[in-house]
Amino acid sequence: MRVQVLTENIWSITLFCSFVTGFIIIASCVTKRRRRYFRHHRLVDDVHHLWPFDEYLIQPTLCNVCSSTLLTGFQCSSCGIYLHERCIRPARRLFHCKHMTSEQEQIQHQWTRGNLPLDSECIICRRSCGAEPRLCDYRCIWCQRIVHDSCMRALPIECDFGEYRRLIIPPNAVVSRTGNKKLVGYAHSVVERILPCGIDDWCPLLVIGNRKSGGANTDLVLNSFRTYLNSVQVIDISTISPSSILEWCNSLPDIGFYILVCGGDGTVNWILESIENTTSGIKPAVGILPMGTGNDLARILQWGYGEDSAVDVSTYLKKLMTAKVVALDRWSVDICANARHFGVATASARHMRMSNYFSVGCDALVTLNFHRRRDKIPEFFASRFVNKLHYFHYGTVDTFLKECKDLQNNVILEMDGRIVENLPALEGICILNIPSWGAGVRVWGAGENIPVQQIDDGFVEVFGIYSSFHIAQMQVGLADPFRIGQARRVKLTLKRRFPCQCDGEPFEEGPCVVDIEHFSQARMLMNIDIK
Ligand SMILES: *[C@@H]1O[C@H](CO)[C@@H](O)[C@H](O)[C@H]1NC(C)=O
Ligand SMILES: [Zn+2]
Ligand SMILES: [Zn+2]
Ligand SMILES: [Zn+2]
Numbered sequence: 171m172r173v174q175v176l177t178e179n180i181w182s183i184t185l186f187c188s189f190v191t192g193f194i195i196i197a198s199c200v201t202k203r204r205r206r207y208f209r210h211h212r213l214v215d216d217v218h219h220l221w222p223f224d225e226y227l228i229q230p231t232l233c234n235v236c237s238s239t240l241l242t243g244f245q246c247s248s249c250g251i252y253l254h255e256r257c258i259r260p261a262r263r264l265f266h267c268k269h270m271t272s273e274q275e276q277i278q279h280q281w282t283r284g285n286l287p288l289d290s291e292c293i294i295c296r297r298s299c300g301a302e303p304r305l306c307d308y309r310c311i312w313c314q315r316i317v318h319d320s321c322m323r324a325l326p327i328e329c330d331f332g333e334y335r336r337l338i339i340p341p342n343a344v345v346s347r348t349g350n351k352k353l354v355g356y357a358h359s360v361v362e363r364i365l366p367c368g369i370d371d372w373c374p375l376l377v378i379g380n381r382k383s384g385g386a387n388t389d390l391v392l393n394s395f396r397t398y399l400n401s402v403q404v405i406d407i408s409t410i411s412p413s414s415i416l417e418w419c420n421s422l423p424d425i426g427f428y429i430l431v432c433g434g435d436g437t438v439n440w441i442l443e444s445i446e447n448t449t450s451g452i453k454p455a456v457g458i459l460p461m462g463t464g465n466d467l468a469r470i471l472q473w474g475y476g477e478d479s480a481v482d483v484s485t486y487l488k489k490l491m492t493a494k495v496v497a498l499d500r501w502s503v504d505i506c507a508n509a510r511h512f513g514v515a516t517a518s519a520r521h522m523r524m525s526n527y528f529s530v531g532c533d534a535l536v537t538l539n540f541h542r543r544r545d546k547i548p549e550f551f552a553s554r555f556v557n558k559l560h561y562f563h564y565g566t567v568d569t570f571l572k573e574c575k576d577l578q579n580n581v582i583l584e585m586d587g588r589i590v591e592n593l594p595a596l597e598g599i600c601i602l603n604i605p606s607w608g609a610g611v612r613v614w615g616a617g618e619n620i621p622v623q624q625i626d627d628g629f630v631e632v633f634g635i636y637s638s639f640h641i642a643q644m645q646v647g648l649a650d651p652f653r654i655g656q657a658r659r660v661k662l663t664l665k666r667r668f669p670c671q672c673d674g675e676p677f678e679e680g681p682c683v684v685d686i687e688h689f690s691q692a693r694m695l696m697n698i699d700i701k
């Protein structure tokens with residue numbers, strides 16, 4: 171009996187010990203990897219923005235330090251040099267990366283050697299470049315010009331920043347708080363202001379993305395922009411607030427900055443609101459590189475609907491330079507709730523801005539359910555394709571759940587001070603600012619008796635939705651909305667709780683009064699170079 175207990179104990183002790191050892195081994199491996207990761211990233215902050223890559227290079231690549239072939243290793247997203255892991259340390263001595271700031275009056279070409287694109291051509295002799303299987307010929311990391319070793323002497327020393335100069339902030343136009351001349355890395359917070367510079371038609375570009383919401387794809391896109399621009403211009407707003415970046419625009423009130431938002435409509439709205447809060451001079455004009463699910467605003471400004479494939483940054487820069495500045499109405503949405511808690515009346519208010527659409531009822535319910543499931547099981551919602559399937563799924567499920575039934579009896583709709591009477595049986599009301607709704611549906615339509623919809627006329631379009639099934643029909647163009655009309659101001663009194671959404675951001679609200687009023691106009695960039 172005793173013996174048996176003892177053996178059992180021994181067994182469980184052995185088991186326990188092996189568990190502990192296993193755990194320690196795993197933990198030490200993990201921390202080792204992390205330490206390695208951080209070691210690199212500390213280096214990265216000092217000198218280069220290094221990004222690991224694996225064997226996906228389509229052409230033979232050589233290490234810029236030891237000149238031998240590279241299969242895996244690191245690339246600097248800013249100056250473009252390639253390195254073995256073991257060659258990172260010597261690279262610090264051998265190479266200067268692109269500097270964010272400089273005190274030189276004239277910026278000279280800054281050359282990197284070899285690893286040129288396959289179809290490179292020398293700008294002096296127009297013959298092909300970089301074709302030999304060794305590190306040869308040069309590319310300037312600012313103007314992207316490519317020359318033969320032997321042709322370099324024929325080139326002026328001074329760099330004019332090349333084809334995209336109108337969008338580039340030269341390093342000698344950046345003033346840092348610390349006076350550090352060799353600012354590199356993610357040092358946006360120490361940038362104090364931007365100085366005027368002599369480039370004609372200068373519209374300095376700020377590329378803004380949010381790594382927290384966009385993930386690896388955002389990293390990739392931001393890195394590609396670092397290759398072409400000063401890395402001070404490429405900003406991850408999960409690390410620094412948009413308003414501190416926009417202070418730079420205030421330091422040059424007469425210069426029309428361009429901002430490219432890499433993200434969904436939510437990020438665009440955040441930036442537009444920050445601009446409205448912070449900017450004192452000319453408002454920056456905002457373009458979009460769509461990366462969200464709906465991208466309605468990106469669609470109507472012709473920036474596409476969010477392709478999953480790799481983004482060709484040089485094409486985007488060209489499109490930005492030819493883009494047209496257009497005005498976009500922005501609306502304030504004030505929600506005032508008068509509630510009674512234990513007999514005490516309390517008032518709460520919510521203030522939002524809207525540039526796409528605000529809706530109450532079944533359309534918002536679809537979004538609300540979708541977001542709730544996504545928060546519960548985020549891994550199923552990682553890809554945009556799956557997201558679309560789920561949207562569809564929740565749309566159809568809601569056809570059977572009449573949660574928003576009799577909306578017309580629980581809502582008072584007031585347009586420009588007049589109450590709209592005799593609404594038919596509705597399950598949703600939508601207030602629309604732009605022609606694209608629910609990820610690309612041109613819902614309002616056009617025709618003889620339909621008032622024209624414009625994004626800068628100071629009017630919203632108001633329509634009703636009969637049911638979720640009606641949404642599905644409108645999505646495939648089989649039904650018209652129940653058009654109620656246009657207005658400069660819309661007031662909705664909700665007598666009970668309803669799902670609502672503002673620009674794809676869902677919430678529940680009620681009873682309350684929703685007041686939608688024209689707030690201002692944003693300057694947006696519309697792509698006119700559609701190929
Ligand atoms: C803009 O200002 C309002 C009012 O001060 C504030 O509530 C809101 O959070 C600000 N928005 C942004 C994006 O900074
Ligand atoms: Zn090497
Ligand atoms: Zn570098
Ligand atoms: Zn150059």
Ligand SMILES: [Zn+2]
Pocket residue numbers: 292293294295296297317318320321
């Ligand atoms: Zn040449």
